[in-house]
Amino acid sequence: MIRSFGAVSAVLVSAVVLSACTVTVQGTPLGAGRVINPDKQEDVDTSFINNTDGGEIDKLAGTVIKDVEKFWEDGFPATFDDKPWQPLRGGYYSVDTSDKAAPPPPCTDQASDVEGNAFYCPSADIIAWDRASLLPVLKEKFGEAAVMLVLAHEMGHAVQRRAGITQQSQRNDPQRYPTILLESQADCYAGSFVRWVSDGKAANLSLDRDSLDPALEAMVLFKDPVGTEQTAQGAHGDAFDRVSAFQDGFEKGAKLCSEITVDNRVFTQRGFISRQDEATGGNLPFDQAIQQLEPDLNAFMKGTADKLGKQWPTPKLDRVTSSPRCSKGDQGPVAYCPNDKTIDMQTKGKLTDLHAKIGDWATGTIVSSRYAVSLLAVLGKPLTGPEAQRTVLCVSGAYSKFLLTREGNGVFTLSPGDLDEAVQVLLGYDYPARDVDGEAPATGFERVAAFRTGAVDGINACDLR
Structure with missing residues (x-):
């Protein structure tokens, strides 16, 4: 099962895919707010990314990946009883969803399956992202911190697998591991990484606290549709649930994230209770x-x-x-x-x-x-x-x-x-x-x-x- 950041709005995707059309996208264009340290900008090597074009988007993604790997290399043992971090065996994939002939990443049939998304696939142990109609729009409208948040969330799913939460464990005990819980935990892990960057501990990334607001606004776009039950298959949470999880990780660290369970996490997402309210x-x-x-x-x-x-x-x-x-x-x-x-x-x-x-x-x-x-x-x-x-x-x-x-x-x-x-x-x-x-x-x-x-x-x- 693919673990994705969430379903992106059609409006956000169309801002790039339908570039010939006039489309209004939520958010304010952000030219500033860069997260790659200026003296590291020219040092980014994207060769470790499968199917990369070596462009600015993959340079940004590659820089995030390198620092988030370092974060978990150091932080995973401290969070999970000295258990060592295992790098992703399947690696990373950049997908040009604007090209119908582009090679698809593992766990998909065609490049267009990745359109408007980034995901972690546990069976192949890979992370993939849409470099044509997701990451560039996030960067333009919400700043580079939004890209950092999305990729850190996907690494959070890789963390879960290494901590012992597998597809099989979820199938065997779906009440203990509902999708909304796993997504909330990944949001929390992303928050703990972003705090590490914000505190100046990353080798390649830096973050001004003011850049967090537009990144959280991007997260609001990826919330579940209003009225989605929290027990729904694929539920990620409403905006309050998702921002809350991110802030918990940011403020309290990865250890707290690892301890999130159905017994101690309350979700506010719920379905409509009347037809009138839904209407x-x-x-x-x-x-x-x-x-x-x-x-x-x-x-x-x-x-x-x-x-x-x-x-x-x-x-x-x-x-x-x-x-x-x-x-x-x-x-x-x-x-x-x-x-x-x-x-x-x-x-x-x-x-x-x-x-x-x-x-x-x-x-x-x-x-x-x-x-x-x-x-x-x-x-x-x-x-x-x-x-x-x-x-x-x-x-x-x-x-x-x-x-x-x-x-x-x-x-x-x-x-x-x-x-x-x-x-x-x-x-x-x-x-x-x-x-x-x-x-x-x-x-x-x-x-x-x-x-x-x-x-x-x-x-x-x-x-x-």
């Missing part, structure tokens, strides 16, 4: 979403305040047509107003635009963050500074967890894909993280990490006492 893609119209959010957020914040011995004042939610200007800093389209303890929400403009562009939980994430600022005020906590910014995101994430795990007929809850919308708005915008001075963490990576603290561990993890 709308799980999204409510803006006015209806706000109508349900307002009382529910107040109830959640009141319950939290009550447990901490404080009285929740039920702040008034003022609908405004202009941008909120009720504090000295720009909080974005929704703002907590310290002087009169209200919340101003712009009903037309950026908030409604994001609601339409991303989905209703982009709105929910932003609005809940302003109620979180109000909660900090009630608790007498600072409303400015890095700690306030992280706590606001944590509380917003905890509210999302509360909704995701809530049970009962007819209750307000999250739909499949909602947490993906939270990830998207956090990566692309800093509104949910802003304090009352309008300051926020600089990177989406930091914002998602703080939100995840609450979304995974709940309100108690937000350190409100």
Whole structure:
């Protein structure tokens, strides 16, 4: 069975394959953000790659492979009880999917089988990638770090095989080794490698932390379609699951990744529970979403305040047509107003635009963050500074967890894909993280990490006492 990074969107593939057409691809072209050390740029030898053309894409891929091999040569024994690392016996394959006559790699029938993909094949012990319509598009739209992430993920599957997780073990015990678990573990291993590079330990690669955001945006493209059951064959996870696994590896290392099991990993991906929810893609119209959010957020914040011995004042939610200007800093389209303890929400403009562009939980994430600022005020906590910014995101994430795990007929809850919308708005915008001075963490990576603290561990993890 081929282990791939995930199903790439048709739009991403068509950006290269249908080069004569005008196609809009998500992402911002990135000319900078190179990951190969400048003094190593001319030293890249691609001769070890089967079917290479020796071009820039394979130079980048080859450089990543060399460093990820070194990472596991050193790190595999430390992770797996001194067991030595075994290099891939089948090697690496670059595939020109634009050429119908190009030789296919092992485990495939024709070169076009690799189109828009990169994969690890355990039976041949090889890694292959599409050098025509995957890696160059990732590089152009999301930076070289996205290419590094994809290839490190595939090496993660090779790590699993060497750690004893085989096709046979998965067939014999699919409940213990569901596909989504194996993909999450490979994402985690990729995160541990990227952290090693980011820390300056790689011989050939380097990485600025700012380059992580576009790489994670690329990962969002490879999420499963909204509504996919986590038990589905070939499931890789929703955007929240995939980014969470990557960040766990980045923050906690390969040893934690090796210990991921069905008993200690909770996945947020799930199927639709009603035809109506499926028909709308799980999204409510803006006015209806706000109508349900307002009382529910107040109830959640009141319950939290009550447990901490404080009285929740039920702040008034003022609908405004202009941008909120009720504090000295720009909080974005929704703002907590310290002087009169209200919340101003712009009903037309950026908030409604994001609601339409991303989905209703982009709105929910932003609005809940302003109620979180109000909660900090009630608790007498600072409303400015890095700690306030992280706590606001944590509380917003905890509210999302509360909704995701809530049970009962007819209750307000999250739909499949909602947490993906939270990830998207956090990566692309800093509104949910802003304090009352309008300051926020600089990177989406930091914002998602703080939100995840609450979304995974709940309100108690937000350190409100």
